[in-house]
Amino acid sequence: MPAASPSVSDGFIAWIEGLPSSGKTTLSRTVAERLRAAGRKVEVLDGDEVRQMFSPELGFSRKDRELHARRVSYVARMLARNGVAVLVAMITPYETSRQAARAGVGPRFTEIWLKCSIDVCRQRDAKGLYERSRSGGVARLTGVDDPFEEPLAPDLVVDTGHLSVPEATKKILDHLVEKGWLAPMSPA
Template sequence: MGKGVTLWFTGLSGAGKSTISGIVAKKLQEIGRNVEVLDGDEVRLNLSAGLSFSKADRDTNVRRIGYVCRLLSRNGVIAISAAISPYRNTREELRANIVDFLEIFVDCPLDVCIERDVKGLYAKALKGEIPAFTGVSDPYEAPTNPDLTILTNTESKDESANRVVQLLYERGYL
């Protein structure tokens, strides 16, 4: 079955977390690994319904995702989180509590994220219609020492995904 690990994708809305994590999941499934993707939007709907976007509720949401990832990865699954998870301290707390944890910083300039904004969220946030929007009116704290940084504005989706898979080989998970 292989060793489990949590791949924690973090970055701004529109940076490419869901896209890259989906490609990585498919590549891993093709080589026979059990993979589960916990996408931020889906988790909000199914696991964290009722939470607001206050700092406390964002931290609760991230901790819930981390808890599920920890359960999955300790049972041999490659658990992939694709959630903004804007606060560094909360991500560091997860790193301390999940034995096999790799933080993937999906780095993309804010202006590129705004251009990619298929949901129209940045436009609403910039007009003040969405309060406390990460990267606009609420902070995003970039990782200081991620296991991998992928630059989705300068490399292709496949290049980014291949770099994540390569990291798994380098760290002994594949």
């Protein structure tokens, strides 16, 4: 029997990446809220929380960041293939990690880059990381003394330096609707 074609309610992975304070946690939560309101099963795999659980022994070298991203993408795939809408909110500084996350998922993967200048991120400093980095309390902070490779092939770029949170949320939801993974919704 031929496999059923994917439906609008099947699982998917939206991999949301960007600099510290670019808005990953904020937007993964607002998008998750809207998806839940639409009756979807949703999981958010958010950077810090997931790191403590999955990779407490890892640091922030390239090798460790890539290994951590591989662990997260493995779990994201398991969830997505069981019908869950998975939002991954992770800095993901390396292109190799993004490509590895995409590989093996097929078309139900989208990469969303929250593009925001380092100056704006530093001003926001939602978790005080930039300040702590300045005073020597954090080493290898992405964007400051660790690299963030510009994404080569994101499916969506959201300019969180200029958009408001509701505007950026809408942009992501519209993208999911365009993908055919979410039924169009009436405005909030």
